[in-house]
Amino acid sequence: MATSPVETVTTSADKAKLFLAVAFVVAAVAGFYAFGRQGPLVQWGVLLVGLVLSAAMVLVSEPGRQFIGFARDSWREVKKVVWPTRKETLQMTAYVFAFVVIMALFLWATDKVLEWTLYDLILGWKK
Incomplete structure (x- = not known):
């Protein structure tokens, strides 16, 4: 069941929630560096708590919902x-590799024919 797109007006409450979420992220990063002397456990705890609060604040806003x-x-x-099944995947991969090899041989042959035509026939530069 597909939902139809509905345009909603962002209220000032939603804007405040998103601003608070950004503030939580900034505070979490600042706290991570401010508690550097407390040890990595405290640092990462402060960062994690700030990010979780930020995510929660975003998810309760209308854009989050x-x-x-x-x-x-x-x-x-x-x-x-x-x-695709494993067999189909392997077959398609083989087709791609085969095409790449054939295309490489074609381009190499075209290059050699053009080289022979330009340098040997037209310009007369023998190797």
């Missing part, structure tokens, strides 16, 4: 994809 809906729809579409 739209993103969650988009991600769910995308995952549903990925489940519908019919992936």
Whole structure:
């Protein structure tokens, strides 16, 4: 079931939530460096907490909810994809390699014919 695209107006509350999320990221990075003397466990804890708070703040805003809906729809579409079997994949890979080899031989032969025509016949430069 496909959802129809709906345009929503971003409210000032959503803008404030997104601003707060950016502030949490900035505070998390600043805290990571500010707590450098406390040890790596505290540093990474402060960073992780700030990033989780930021993600939570984004996800409760309207753009965050739209993103969650988009991600769910995308995952549903990925489940519908019919992936090739191992045999089909190997066959197509072999076809591609064969085409590359044939094309390389064709281009090499074309190059040699043009080289012979230009240098030996037209210009008379013998090697």
